[in-house]
Amino acid sequence: GQQVQQSPSSLVLQEGENAELQCNFSSTATQLQWFYQSPGGSLVSLLSNPSGTKHTGRLTSTTVTKERRSSLHISSSQTTDSGTYLCAPSGSWQLIFGSGTQLTVMP
Amino acid sequence: EAAVTQSPRSKVAVTGGKVTLSCHQTNNHDYMYWYRQDTGHGLRLIHYSYVADSTEKGDIPDGYKASRPSQENFSLILELASLSQTAVYFCASSDVRGGAETLYFGSGTRLTVL
Numbered sequence: 001g002q003q004v005q006q007s008p009s010s011l012v013l014q015e016g017e018n019a020e021l022q023c024n025f026s027s028t029a030t031q032l033q034w035f036y037q038s039p040g041g042s043l044v045s046l047l048s049n050p051s052g053t054k055h056t057g058r059l060t061s062t063t064v065t066k067e068r069r070s071s072l073h074i075s076s077s078q079t080t081d082s083g084t085y086l087c088a089p090s091g092s093w094q095l096i097f098g099s100g101t102q103l104t105v106m107p
Numbered sequence: 108e109a110a111v112t113q114s115p116r117s118k119v120a121v122t123g124g125k126v127t128l129s130c131h132q133t134n135n136h137d138y139m140y141w142y143r144q145d146t147g148h149g150l151r152l153i154h155y156s157y158v159a160d161s162t163e164k165g166d167i168p169d170g171y172k173a174s175r176p177s178q179e180n181f182s183l184i185l186e187l188a189s190l191s192q193t194a195v196y197f198c199a200s201s202d203v204r205g206g207a208e209t210l211y212f213g214s215g216t217r218l219t220v221l
Contacts (some may be wrong), residue, residue, distance in 0.1 A: 097149030
């Protein structure tokens with residue numbers, strides 16, 4: 001089945017720095033979703049990017065389908081960006097979640 | 108505003124006891140899901156449902172039952188709770204099967220089995 005590897009597992013930045021999060025997966029994906037999990041545990045969908053480059057606000061995702069990888073770039077990080085970022089590709093309908101990158105942004 | 112509400116927010120149960128986790132959505136979504144998250148891990152699908160009175164197994168259904176009495180409500184039942192079922196449980200809904208872009212999560216239920 002689909003295996004998802006996210007790196008780094010944790011990342012500490014100073015406010016204003018940029019973050020680069022990586023997601024590698026083992027099988028072809030027709031869907032790829034990035035989620036944010038707050039320190040309190042709540043989950044929200046950030047963006048969907050099965051291929052190419054997609055921007056929303058300070059977030060940019062680039063997915064290279066053939067290479068089975070996706071990245072999430074967060075520009076000018078803020079303390080409120082702290083939390084865990086989960087990648088979830090899908091080759092059929094079921095999303096398979098990675099274990100996430102825990103991001104801490106220091107003031 | 109799309110909403111998925113879970114109850115309780117946290118629960119402590121004894122080994123061998125029965126536990127019921129409840130989920131209510133006001134999104135008018137057909138699909139509902141129960142996921143489990145263990146510390147430092149991603150979410151794993153336990154059960155899902157696409158219509159009232161019907162449920163389907165996900166990747167890790169053993170030890171869990173699900174019930175969908177109406178479109179809005181979806182419950183997860185642990186008939187005989189075990190230590191290994193200590194985790195955070197998330198309910199979610201979507202308008203299409205696996206619809207990632209319309210996937211809305213509840214706030215989670217932290218279950219501790221002693």
